[in-house]
Amino acid sequence: MTLGFFPTDRIASWSRLGIRHQSIGRPRFVSDLSAWSGGQAGPRLAIGSRRSYSDVGLADGGRLVDMTGLQRFRSFDADTGVLVAEAGVTLDSILTTFVPRGFFVPVTPGTRFVTLGGAVANDVHGKNHGCAGTFGCHVRSLVLERSDEGRIRVSPDEHGDLFAATIGGLGLTGVILEVELQLQRIPSAFLDTETIACRNLDQLCDLLEASEADYEHSVAWIDCTATGAALGRGILSRANWSNQGDFRVHRTPRKSVPSDRMDGLLNPVTLKIFNTVYYGLGRMTAGRAIRHYEPLFYPLDAILNWNRLYGRAGLYQYQCVIPRDAGRRPVARLLERIAASGEGSFLAVLKSFGNVASPGMLSFPRQGLTLALDFRNRGNRTLDLLRDLDAFVEEAAGRLYPAKDIRIPRKMFESGYPALGRFATHVDPNCCSDFWKRMSQ
Amino acid sequence: MKRIVVLGALSEIAEATCRLFAAEGARMVLVGRDATRLEDVAADLRVRGATQVVTEAMDLVSADPEPLLERWKGLLGGVDLILLAYGVLGDQRKLEADLREAAKLIDTNFRSAALWSVATANMLEAQRAGTLIVIGSVAGDRGRQSNYLYGATKGGLGILVQGLAHRLAPSGAHALLIKPGFVDTAMTAHIPNKGALWSSPEKIAKHIRKAAEKRSPIVYAPAYWRVIMTIIQAVPTPIFHRTRL
Numbered sequence: 001m002t003l004g005f006f007p008t009d010r011i012a013s014w015s016r017l018g019i020r021h022q023s024i025g026r027p028r029f030v031s032d033l034s035a036w037s038g039g040q041a042g043p044r045l046a047i048g049s050r051r052s053y054s055d056v057g058l059a060d061g062g063r064l065v066d067m068t069g070l071q072r073f074r075s076f077d078a079d080t081g082v083l084v085a086e087a088g089v090t091l092d093s094i095l096t097t098f099v100p101r102g103f104f105v106p107v108t109p110g111t112r113f114v115t116l117g118g119a120v121a122n123d124v125h126g127k128n129h130g131c132a133g134t135f136g137c138h139v140r141s142l143v144l145e146r147s148d149e150g151r152i153r154v155s156p157d158e159h160g161d162l163f164a165a166t167i168g169g170l171g172l173t174g175v176i177l178e179v180e181l182q183l184q185r186i187p188s189a190f191l192d193t194e195t196i197a198c199r200n201l202d203q204l205c206d207l208l209e210a211s212e213a214d215y216e217h218s219v220a221w222i223d224c225t226a227t228g229a230a231l232g233r234g235i236l237s238r239a240n241w242s243n244q245g246d247f248r249v250h251r252t253p254r255k256s257v258p259s260d261r262m263d264g265l266l267n268p269v270t271l272k273i274f275n276t277v278y279y280g281l282g283r284m285t286a287g288r289a290i291r292h293y294e295p296l297f298y299p300l301d302a303i304l305n306w307n308r309l310y311g312r313a314g315l316y317q318y319q320c321v322i323p324r325d326a327g328r329r330p331v332a333r334l335l336e337r338i339a340a341s342g343e344g345s346f347l348a349v350l351k352s353f354g355n356v357a358s359p360g361m362l363s364f365p366r367q368g369l370t371l372a373l374d375f376r377n378r379g380n381r382t383l384d385l386l387r388d389l390d391a392f393v394e395e396a397a398g399r400l401y402p403a404k405d406i407r408i409p410r411k412m413f414e415s416g417y418p419a420l421g422r423f424a425t426h427v428d429p430n431c432c433s434d435f436w437k438r439m440s441q
Numbered sequence: 442m443k444r445i446v447v448l449g450a451l452s453e454i455a456e457a458t459c460r461l462f463a464a465e466g467a468r469m470v471l472v473g474r475d476a477t478r479l480e481d482v483a484a485d486l487r488v489r490g491a492t493q494v495v496t497e498a499m500d501l502v503s504a505d506p507e508p509l510l511e512r513w514k515g516l517l518g519g520v521d522l523i524l525l526a527y528g529v530l531g532d533q534r535k536l537e538a539d540l541r542e543a544a545k546l547i548d549t550n551f552r553s554a555a556l557w558s559v560a561t562a563n564m565l566e567a568q569r570a571g572t573l574i575v576i577g578s579v580a581g582d583r584g585r586q587s588n589y590l591y592g593a594t595k596g597g598l599g600i601l602v603q604g605l606a607h608r609l610a611p612s613g614a615h616a617l618l619i620k621p622g623f624v625d626t627a628m629t630a631h632i633p634n635k636g637a638l639w640s641s642p643e644k645i646a647k648h649i650r651k652a653a654e655k656r657s658p659i660v661y662a663p664a665y666w667r668v669i670m671t672i673i674q675a676v677p678t679p680i681f682h683r684t685r686l
Contacts, residue, residue, distance in 0.1 A: 004631065006630060006633065007633070008633055010633075010634065025630075026627065026630060028453065029477075029478045029481055030481065031475075031477055031478065031481075069627070072481055072482065072484065072485035073484070073485045073488035073489065074481075074484050074485070074488070075484065075488060083488075097464070097488070097489055
C-alpha cells in the first residue's frame with residue numbers, strides 16, 4: 001500500500017492559533033512508511049497526538065506524517081519492565097495495558113494522550129523530575145527512519161550523538177518509528193499524597209525544595225492573581241506511590257468542551273474568582289490522602305478539548321525555567337508582572353527541576369524552578385506581556401520550552417540552548433517544521 | 442477464553458476488535474495478505490495478553506475455505522468466533538468505467554465473503570456452537586449513485602448472513618452482521634472534514650465485542666445508524682433522486 005497524502009487546513013496546534021495548509025498521510029504499518037520514505041523528497045514532519053501548544057508539530061505547505069496509526073506494542077519483558085513499541089502508541093494505551101500488571105510510565109507529562117514519539121521528541125518531564133529526570137532518561141533505544149540513511153537504530157551507545165539529538169529533537173532528526181522504554185514498577189495505582197497551602201512564594205519554594213528528598217512527585221498550583229504579601233501563594237501537593245490499593249486503570253473521559261464559542265468565560269474577573277476559591281478550597285482540604293493517579297497526574301484529561309475554553313482566538317502557553325543560581329527573585333518578578341496584567345490561567349503550575357542531567361541536546365529541563373501557565377489570546381496585548389516575561393527569563397539566563405511556546409523568539413532559543421549548533425548537524429535534510437523554519441532561516 | 446479466527450486481520454476494525462479479545466487472553470488465528478504486517482499485529486496482540494496468536498498470510502479471495510477452517514480449528518483446539526472483516530471500498534467511477542475492476546470488487550466483497558460465511562456456518566452448525574460475525578455496511582441498506590457497487594456487495598452479504606442466522610438458530614450457533622456507519626480508517630482517509638457522525642475503529646470494535654455476546658442478527662454500530670438508515674430508506678424516490686448522496 002502506498003502512503004496517500006490529503007490536503008487539510010484543519011490541523012492546528014493545541015493552542016489553536018493560526019491556520020496552516022498542510023497535507024497529511026497516516027501510515028498504518030511501519031513498512032508503509034519505509035516504502036514511502038526512501039523514494040520521497042520534500043519536507044516532512046512526523047506528528048503524534050497534536051498536544052503540543054507550539055508550531056513544532058506544524059509544517060505549512062508541507063507533509064505531515066500522522067504517526068497515530070503506528071500504535072502497536074512489539075515486545076514486553078515482565079521481568080525487566082522493558083517495553084518496545086511503535087512511536088504512535090499513546091501513554092494512555094501503555095497505562096491501560098500495563099497498570100494492571102504493576103507498571104507505570106517512568107515519567108509522565110500532564111496529559112496521557114501524548115504518543116511515545118511525541119514524548120521523546122519533546123523530551124517531556126513530569127512531577128518526578130527530581131528523582132527521575134526527563135522522559136528521555138528512560139529511553140534505552142530508538143529506531144529512526146531517515147530520508148538520507150534509511151532505518152537506523154540509535155541509543156546512548158550506538159550513534160550516541162544522533163540519539164542525543166533525537167531526544168528533545170522536535171521530530172527533526174528523522175521519523176521516530178520505535179521506542180524502547182524502561183517502565184517503572186509500582187506497588188499500586190494509588191499514591192500517598194499530601195497537600196499543603198502556602199501563603200507566599202517563599203514558603204512555596206521552601207516546601208518544593210524540602211520535598212525533593214522524601215517525595216517522588218511534587219508540584220505546586222499557584223494563584224497567579226495574588227499580589228503583595230500573598231504573591232506566589234499556592235497549593236503544594238507531593239506524593240509517593242502507595243502500598244495500599246489495587247491496580248485499577250483510569251477511566252475514559254466522557255466530558256468535553258462542546259464548542260469554542262464561549263470566549264467570554266475566561267476573563268480577569270472569573271480568573272480572580274476561580275483562583276481565590278481554588279486557593280481557599282485547597283486550604284480547607286489540605287492534608288494527607290490516598291489518591292488514584294488519574295486526578296493527581298491528569299486533572300485536565302478529564303475534559304476532552306479543554307483548549308476550546310479559550311475560544312476561537314486560541315491561547316498562548318508560557319513555560320520557562322529559571323536556573324537555580326538565579327534564585328526565586330525572577331519567579332517573583334514574573335508573577336508580579338502576570339498579576340498586574342490581570343491575565344493568566346486557572347491552572348498555573350510551579351515545579352522544581354532536580355539535578356538529573358537531561359539527555360537531549362535540546363532538552364528543556366535544567367536544575368531550577370519552572371513556571372507554566374496559559375494566556376488567552378488578546379493579540380498584541382498578550383504578546384507584549386509575553387515579551388516582558390521573556391526579559392525576566394533572559395536576565396536570569398533561563399530558557400523557554402519549544403513544545404509550549406509558539407512565539408519563542410529566535411534570539412532566546414539560541415541563547416537558551418547552547419548545543420543548538422551541534423544539533424543542527426543531525427537534522428534530517430527532509431524534515432522541517434514551522435518552528436524550525438522560524439529558528440533556522 | 443475465546444478461540445477466534447479473524448479473516449482480514451489487517452483491517453483497522455478487525456485489529457481494534459482483536460485487541461479487546463487479546464486483553465481477555467484469547468487464542469487467535471490472524472489471516473491476511475501481508476506476512477510482515479500480520480506479524481506486527483500478532484506481536485502487539487501477544488503483548489496485550491493473547492494466549493496464542495498464529496498468523497496465516499494468504500489471499501482469502503482465492504483460498505479454499507473448508508480445509509483451512511479445519512486446520513485452524515485444529516490449531517486452536519476449537520473455534521468459538523469467526524470474524525470476517527475484509528473488503529474493499531473501491532472508487533465507484535473507476536469501477537463503472539472498468540468492469541474488470543468491478544468484478545474484482547464483487548469477487549472480494551461478495552463472492553468470496555459469502556463462501557467463507559457459508560463454510561463457516563457449516564462448521565458452526567456441526568459443532569452446534571460458536572458465532573460468525575460479518576462486517577457489512579450501512580451502504581448496503583439503500584442503493585445510492587455514489588457507491589452502489591460497494592453497497593450491493595455489502596447488502597447482498599447482509600441478506601446472506603441474515604439467512605445463515607435463520608438457519609443456525611435451532612443449532613445453538615449464531616451468525617450476525619455488523620453495519621458500521623462512517624468509520625475513520627485508511628479506507629476513508631481521503632474524505633476531508635469528518636463530522637460528528639464519524640466513529641473510530643476502536644468504537645466500532647467495542648460494539649462488535651458487545652454484539653458477540655448477543656443474539657441479534659443485525660447490529661448497527663453505533664446504534665443510531667439504525668434510525669438514520671430507516672429515515673434514508675423512507676425518503677420517497679422522487680426526492681431521493683434529486684440528492685447527490
